[in-house]
Amino acid sequence: MGWIDLLWKSVWRRPGRTALTAASLASAFLLLGLLAPILWLFGERGDLSGVERLIVQPRHSITDFLPVAHEAAVRALPGVRATTHMTWFGGTFRDGADSFPRWAVPPASYLDMRPEIVLPPEQRQAFVESRTGVIVGRTTARKFALSVGDRIALVPDIWPNKDGGTWEFEIVGVFDGTDRTVDLTALYLNDDFFEEYRTWGHGLIGTILVGLHPEARAADVGAAIDARFANSADETATSSERDYALAFADQLGDVGLMLGVIVGAVLFTIALVSANTVAHGIRERIGELAVLNALGFDVRAIQRLVVGEAALLVMLGAIPGLLGSAVLVAIARRSLPQLAGIEMGPHTIASAIVVMLALTALAASEPVWRVGRIRIVDALRGLAT
């Protein structure tokens, strides 16, 4: 019988207990795999290396605006290849129960900036040329059964129009995306029409998107943009698109801290509980280990067997647990909009491996020590248990 066989047989020596221990470990790793990515949302940000685009927001408030002149000033800075902008339009569609984001953008420069938005050429042409044309993402189009040629009306909230009524648009395109950063629920309307027809806020825009020259350093350009407007009434905060998407996490504030505390509590509890159970299982079989010793296995080999057994048991729990959490993370990403940014990245796997090693060490240490001072005669008599 090979080592692997021996290990496998010892782990399943008491199938009921092994299954229960693995199940309780699995639930711990399920939680770890679920909470670690959420916690990651609160982690370090502000890293601009390798970033090709920047987002310039009003520094003072997410609901504030920037003067449109800022965009030209940004475009004049070294390292900037192109700029465009977007302004939150808001409004209510139908009864307002099912909302989706709506933005006013200059069609040509916006679509040029974001090649990941896929739109057939003739629809793009129509969006650029028609004043009241809008494009919607595939998801929203499907959900509300909208197609090219349909007219839609939005009741204004932030932006009343000059006729004091609803804003009327025609759908001229339905877009898809080449990656997850494209929001397929969004609607984009023409900024020219918006600027002309709104009753206030002329010359104000929400956010500037900046495309960089390939050789430009994003961190330098970002700093230059913010420095350009420092100490004015319209200071800016420049960040990467990823940080922009995760800004919600900052707002969650202390909740992030709390989740950290809870992950700690969970790991502490489970570590203690499962290490104890694994150790208990091995302790019970100390007599069998003594038999191995009597058969000629040296103590080191038996200790290795014990460590291997603990590691195998931890893995039996960890792997299904982590697989389960991968599924849950994918579900949470879709169904809870606040968690749209979470993913089970290398950081989660790495922390799971660290926890697996620590658990193995914790569970195996006491039995290993016990095996080290085993006396065959005592053990065989059952005295050492």
Place this chain on the structure above:
Amino acid sequence: MFRQIVAISSTNLQTLHTRLGASSVVVIGVAGVVFVLTALLAMANGLKETLRSTGEADRVLILGKGSHSEINGSITREQAGILAGEPGIVATHDARGLRIALASPEIYTTANLTRRNGTRAGLPLRGVGDAAFRVRPEVTIIAGRRFEPGRFELVVGDGAARVFAGLSVGDRISIKGATFDVVGHFAAVGNATESEAWMDVDVMANVFRRGPYLQSVLARLESPAALTTLTEAIETDRRLSNSLFRESDFYAAQSERSTHLMTVVGIAAAAIMALGATFASLNSLYAAVAARTREIAILRALGFSATAVITSVLAESLALAALGGLLGAALGWAAFDGASMASVGATYSQVAFRFAVTPRLLAAGFGLALSIGLVGGLLPAMRAARQNIVVGLRTLV
């Protein structure tokens, strides 16, 4: 029968200390579950209560037609003037006999400031006039004084002052290139208004370039039922086009939305942990039963009934789980009750609130603990009762 149950159960409980390792697994496992449940739900509870208590049934929040939150509202000053004269809104008369409606035209936005922990987050800013204080009698100045009309002065809610740095009375802060003096602090019976900072509505309109637009009117109704009168009056007035929300409903909806994520995560985490703890306690009770195989067989041979044996194992399991539940709830209560924290409320701004560990929550935690004990003990108890007596007696201990 009853005496049998008492006899074995008490022996079982009295000898618990001899199975310290296995017993502590159950206690610690259950304590962890209850701690996590208490912590997360106390957080959701605190935020929910803070938001809910902000709204009054006899106040109405009037926004522009189509708006669902203050931040999206737009009402012209002219419309605000007309609104104040509509029926259903409480009005008083001043010394000269002029009619003063209890209606407060307001601007609302957020300003990113540095929190005490160094991160930046949104402070809700409200531009108000005198009427705001009359409409909200719960707002009282607890330090300093009110802002003076036309001046760049701020009064800061007690909660906001706790969360953000540099908002003590006498501090100066810069918002959108303008410098404001913090001249006072106000309290509002712990509700979400306490998380805001207030300034003069005209000053704010200038600094934030709002033109002729306000965002909302908050008015006091003659009675909760007067909302119908007011709604009808506004609908028939062709100069107006507004959405009306009873303030209590408005904040109740907001509190549901804001605590949804927390509640989902809290319950999911506790449920998964509870599952883990159940498996762990099944394990240790199976082990405990296995270790006492011979003892149980002797008891059965002596004539103790299966029910008595089952009850004794269950009693052990429930006692351990109850101990764990108490420990977890006590830890949760000690660590978090009344603790102050802030999270996101509506529209990217911070709401300060306190953890609320309520008796109901403690009961829920304890109930969960007992369920884990019951499920974790039942199967091992049945095995103990079903085992073959003759084989059991032969078992080597």
